[in-house]
Amino acid sequence: MKSQLINVAVVGAGAFGRHHARVYRQLADEAEAVRLIGVVDTNTERADSVAREFGCRAFGSVENLLSTYGETNAATIAVPTVHHSAVARNLMAAGVDVLIEKPIAASLSESDELIHLAAQHARIAQAGHLERFNPAIRGTVPLVTEPMFFEVHRLSVFSPRSLDVDVVLDLMIHDLDVVISFVKSPIREIRAVGLPILSPKIDIANVRLEFESGCVANLTASRVSTERVRKLRFFQPQQYISVDYSRQEVLVFSIDADGKNPGTPSANPQIKVFKPPIVTEEPLHAELKSFIHAVRERSEPIVSLVEGKRALEAALAVVAAINQHGSKVRLDSLHAGD
Ligand SMILES: NC(=O)c1ccc[n+]([C@@H]2O[C@H](COP(=O)([O-])OP(=O)(O)OC[C@H]3O[C@@H](n4cnc5c(N)ncnc54)[C@H](O)[C@@H]3O)[C@@H](O)[C@H]2O)c1
Incomplete structure (x- = not known):
């Protein structure tokens, strides 16, 4: 398939699926060997509108797409998470490679089924963990040695979207995936607190993860903040390494050992500050380009479904720890005004 045009479709033309269609179209305009052939949405008005905007055909179902375009090579799945596995099953059985938005599935058993189906049908299957393609994260990967302590903030101002899931599965899962990929050690202990504020689900959460390596990570995610922070x-x-996802900036502060034994107290420690050069790029552009590359080369995607499952497993464990903490301090009764 090396120089062959790759026909892609987007299934789910909602808020995020529209961006996938936009970026596939942009890649085609940039002379990538990719062609956006269609968008699929059960809401046909939505499919029509996105198809018109990006110059492709609209379909009301995956079956209609496949009967019209038997040569569909790859597709993004951006339907609500509860429908990921049914849509992915259809596409993979028809020989289509898939990029499945995060979280890859609604449960661990569905994730296992997707991993199994991808192997059975010999499909390229990528998990949509976008931040791994953020140039600031890609620039940080080669700098990671032995991380021992993380402080992570992902704060958003309130908007009435994705309120069907807790903030942990909506936002924190991005950082769980990144931290786990940096630490490369199993999680030993999870302590967490979370509260519903403006929706019936958890809107703000804080977790302390302790890894087998001894590393501790403190993560806070909020969708009821007064400011937007991604750090x-x-x-x-x-x-000490500081990453700003939004500004796509990395700052590295290193102690200059200056011939002395590392760790020896010094009255005048020399701190070197280094700002690695980062070539900015929209993370979704980098992600879809990488997916198309994996499809063309039949290579392992940068974020596999196994890693998608690992992030989901951690997110579900954080939610369970929040619920356990909530029942211990009787948050329900506090809410009821008891
Ligand atoms: N990676 C990220 O940063 C990021 C950001 C936002 C959303 N997401 C993920 O993307 C997915 C979609 O989120 P969204 O905010 O775009 O949701 P959305 O509700 O705006 O859009 C989903 C669309 O899917 C359509 N749909 C539902 N079932 C379908 C089916 N069986 N076949 C075809 N179309 C169907 C709906 O009509 C709707 O238009 C979710 O899994 C979400 O977690 C990821």
Whole structure:
């Protein structure tokens, strides 16, 4: 398939699916060997409107797409999470490679089924963990040595979207995935607190993860903040690294050992500040380009479904820890005004 045009479709033309259609179209305009052939949405008005905007055909179901375009090579799945596995099953059985938005599925058993189906049908299947493609994260990966402490904030102002899921599965899962990929050690303990504020689901959450390696990560996610923050900071021996996802900036503060033994107290420690050069790029552009590359080369995607399942597993464990804490301090009764 090396130089062959890859025919892609987007299933689910809602808020995020529209962006996938926009970026596939942009990649085609940039002379990538990719063609956006259609968007699929059970809401046909929505499908029509996005198809018109990005110059492709609209379909009301995956079956209609496949009967019209038997040569569909790849598709983004951006339907609500509860429908991911049914849509992915249809597409993979028909020989279509898939990029499944995060969280990859509604449960761990559905995630296992997707992993199994991808292997059975020999499909390229990527998990839509967008922040792994953020140039600031890609620029940080080679700097990671032995992270021991993370402080992560992902705060958003309130908007009435994705309120069917807790903020942990909506926002925090991005950072769980990044932190787990940096630490490369199993999680040993989870302590968490979370509260519903403006919706019936958890709107603000804080978790303390302790890994087998001894690393501790403190993550806060909120969708009821007065400001938008996307920051990940971590400490590792002789170094502090600060990542701003939004500005796509990385700052590295290193102690200059200056011939002395590392860790030896010094009255005048020399701190070197380094700002790695980052070439900014829309993360979705980088993600879809990488997916198309994996489809063309039949190579392992940068974020596999196994990693998607791992992030989901951690997110579900955080929700369980929040519920456990909530029942211990009787949050329900506090809410009821008891
Ligand atoms: N990676 C990210 O940063 C990010 C950001 C936002 C959303 N998401 C994920 O993307 C997915 C979609 O989120 P959204 O905010 O765009 O939701 P949305 O509700 O705006 O859009 C979903 C669309 O899917 C359509 N749909 C439902 N069932 C369908 C089916 N069986 N076949 C075809 N179309 C169907 C709906 O009509 C709707 O238009 C979710 O899994 C969400 O978690 C990821």
